[in-house]
Amino acid sequence: MDFRPSPKVTALQERLQAFMDEHIYPNEKTYKAEQAALTDRWQPVPVVERLKPLAKRAGLWNLFLPASSSGAGLTNLEYAPLAEMMGRVQWSSEVFNCSAPDTGNMETLERYGTEAQKQQWLRPLLDGEIRSCFAMTEPDVASSDATNIACTIMRDGDEYVINGRKWWSSGSGDPRCKLLIVMGKTNPDGEDKYRQQSMILVPTDTKGVTITRMLPVFGFDDAPHGHGEIVFDNVRVPAENILLGEGRGFEIAQGRLGPGRIHHCMRAVGLAERALEMMCRRLNERTAFRKPLAQQGVMIERVAQSRIEIDQVRLLVLHAAWKMDEVGNKAARAEIAAIKVAAANMACQVVDRAIQAFGGAGVTTDYGLGYMYKYARTLRIVDGPDEVHRHQIGRLELGKYAPAAAHG
Incomplete structure (x- = not known):
């Protein structure tokens, strides 16, 4: 195995380092000041939004997608040192559209989504027009064992009906969050406990979706990102919103x-x-x-x-x-x-x-x-x-x- 970066990655490292030196590190105090000045902490911090177009023009956008035409076409090994550089400043990953949970959700849609799902959700995520959330963990069960998931996703004609409660749904506090990827059970009584679960796409403005609170982490609210507790009360979405098929969660x-x-x-x-x-x-x-x-x-x-x-x-x-x-x-x-x-x-x-x-x-x-x-x-x-x-x-x-x- 050879961990030496390729010329392509070396060039990206140099460009990313230059961007960090010119735009990220000098703006750390600006980020804190602008966030403190917001009357609503759950709005995007202006400096991040100002830097995104610069990152796009610098060719430092969507670096995370491995072997994909939608990103930089990097392998996991090639992306690793770039992720390390971004990790030095907690908000910098978003500037490059490389922040969680959007990265994982974009990879999920890229790998498992239909063409219609990709057009509706992946494209605006890749363009940085919207943000997203991954809703898997639940407050009422030990979520370290994901087979415990109690949220249900039941077929009803041309729709699925979702009922349950999630928390630590990171990213749900952002007003730009338009999509939830929800994991729940489509076959709660199935013999194979690893085939009971499915994932489904839920627009955040769907009737019955309620964010009841944002959870603090050691006193930090992580605004405008946030970690929500979300109730799904008879939430109905089209059957075509299922990802990959039932039992594939x-x-x-x-x-x-x-x-x-x-x-x-x-x-x-x-x-x-x-x-x-x-x-x-x-x-x-x-x-x-x-x-x-x-x-x-x-x-x-x-x-x-x-x-x-x-x-x-x-x-x-x-x-x-x-x-x-x-x-x-x-x-x-x-x-x-x-x-x-x-x-x-x-x-x-x-x-x-x-x-x-x-x-x-x-x-x-x-x-x-x-x-x-x-x-x-x-x-x-x-x-x-x-x-x-x-x-x-x-x-x-x-x-x-x-x-x-x-x-x-």
């Missing part, structure tokens, strides 16, 4: 979540790099007990440990991306599960060390480290908690040494 979920986890993990690497950079600058600037913090043994050790952990995880993620490209998401499921655990825990540790280096300033909102920690800690739960991924990895590893395999 798990199949779609696996196809959707694999690349999404790669994106999350590379953004986490970028976030950790930024935290380490901030930590090192802080340690060189501050003095305690008559010498710079950068000369304190414990701080030197924490910097070294952070450097080791970031580089370890980056290589692990690149390997997972390479394997996905080579053999597909299903065959790379152990590697995908491994990076999901490793990246989130690494980012938590690195950001925690940075907070400690900043002292009291680290737990304010002045430097953004609290928001970084919120993202890193939440990542240990989203797209499947650590425990589920570790269980999967352990079972796959044990399966290599099962008696049948030993004599096969």
Whole structure:
């Protein structure tokens, strides 16, 4: 395997770095000021909207879609370092139309949507005209086991009727969110528990769709993105809104979540790099007990440990991306599960060390480290908690040494 970037990717990295240096980093304070000035926090932040046309003109738009004519035609391995660069600033991915959950939803429509569905929903998403939401997790069941899903999607003539309650429906707070991809059961009593579920497209303005509240994450509301709790009360949509067909929900979920986890993990690497950079600058600037913090043994050790952990995880993620490209998401499921655990825990540790280096300033909102920690800690739960991924990895590893395999 060769992780060296191709000339195409090197050129994209250089252009993206130049864009970040010219337009993203200088506007971090602008973003905070403009958002604070909004009378309605659930409106788009103006600076992001101003930068999107510049990103389009720079050819830095829809970079995430692997091997697709709709995007940059990059593989997962090629996109990985670009996602890392965007992950250094929490709002920058949207500037390039590469932010979750839209990326996963666009990939879902690209892979599994009909031509009519693509024309209605994928095209405006690719153009950045609308945003979307993925509604899978539910408050009334342990959603770490997706077979627990209780929301129903029942056929009634030429329509499906949806009833249930979802939460952590990320992106649903955005006024530009026009589409929900909803996972529910079309065959609740089916013998195969992995064929009971389906996914369906639901316009957000459909009668019976109600966002009851936006959920805070460690006190952050993540406006204008947000994470909604949504009630579906006899919601009716046309039968042609079903994705791929009844009973294909798990199949779609696996196809959707694999690349999404790669994106999350590379953004986490970028976030950790930024935290380490901030930590090192802080340690060189501050003095305690008559010498710079950068000369304190414990701080030197924490910097070294952070450097080791970031580089370890980056290589692990690149390997997972390479394997996905080579053999597909299903065959790379152990590697995908491994990076999901490793990246989130690494980012938590690195950001925690940075907070400690900043002292009291680290737990304010002045430097953004609290928001970084919120993202890193939440990542240990989203797209499947650590425990589920570790269980999967352990079972796959044990399966290599099962008696049948030993004599096969």
